Amino acid sequence: MRRGETVYFPSGTVHFVFRLRGDEQQTMAIGGHLLRFSNIVQWVETIKLQLRYPNATNEDLSSQVVLGYLYAVRRLIQSATTEMIESFGGKGVIAVFEQTTKECIDLLKPKRRKC
Secondary structure, eight states, X not given: OOTTOOOOOOTTXXXXXXXXXXXXXXXXXXXXXXOOGGGXXXXXXXXXXXXXXXXXXXXXXXXXXXXXXXXXXXXXXXXXXXXXXXXXXXXXXXXXXXXXXXXXXXXXXXXXXXX
């Protein structure tokens, strides 16, 4: 890549930033979350994996952040028209999203210690 170029990775894509040897320039990367309606299952599965293995990512996945994302998508789904439901992938995809969302919420619950 060259200065000013942009690259897009879909959710869940493993990626790294390397600087060439001898390159005295600073390297800056800015990230964010972009959610596509047609990809909500892969997105929520990625969230679940990040919750299950918190040391596998350098992102801060606090309960508040994750719940905010999940509830925002859930609200979009609940307010969706029939046409929009198809853009999500249909009722089957929404059912998988809902089940995986419940699993994410369970992973966020504090674990009880066994005596």
